[in-house]
Amino acid sequence: MTCRACAGPSTGPGRRHPRDLxxxxxxxxxxxxxxxxxxxxxxxxxxxxxxxxxxxxxxxxxxxxxxxxxxxxxRAGAFSGSDLDVVLRARGIDSLVLTGIATGAVVLSALCRANDLDFGLTVLSCLDTDPEVHRVLVERLFPRWADVVTVDAWAESVSSPAT
Structure with missing residues (x-):
């Protein structure tokens, strides 16, 4: 399968890690x-x-x-006005991979709140409607709080056997 947002590979059906939510x-x-x-x-x-x-x-x-x-x-942020934090904590999930088509809005909002909640974070560098906003966020701000990787690099890391 291919991510419709960035044309990179997705994990696809049947390729989930057992701890994935x-x-x-x-x-x-x-x-x-x-x-x-x-x-x-x-x-x-x-x-x-x-x-x-x-x-x-x-x-x-x-x-x-x-x-x-x-x-x-x-709301724009995944945590605002939802029970996402409770759902994740109840399942023992302490790390998140964030991606989306609005780096400067939805991803930024979710990342800020998830960082405040002490989640381990990875951001997939995908796209945004404003390339300059995207560049500043993924090169300057996001690396302060998260590992920032390409979709291809992340897909390879989750499909490779753990060592």
């Missing part, structure tokens, strides 16, 4: 709440990702399997 998340907001206000340039006030709206569902190619965890995300 295959987490699925949906980015939604409560319909009709403060987050659903219209007329703002801020996503949460523009009503983007309203719960149940098109585009908030999990893509069928990566649909949860029995036993997988689904965390509903209500």
């Amino acid at each position: 295959r987490g699925h998340r949906t980015a939604t907001r409560h319909p009709g709440g403060r987050d659903a206000q219209q007329g703002s340039h801020r996503p949460r006030e523009a009503g983007l990702c309203v719960e149940g709206a098109p585009g908030t569902e999990i893509h069928p190619e990566v649909a949860p399997r029995p036993g997988d965890v689904v965390v509903t995300k209500r």
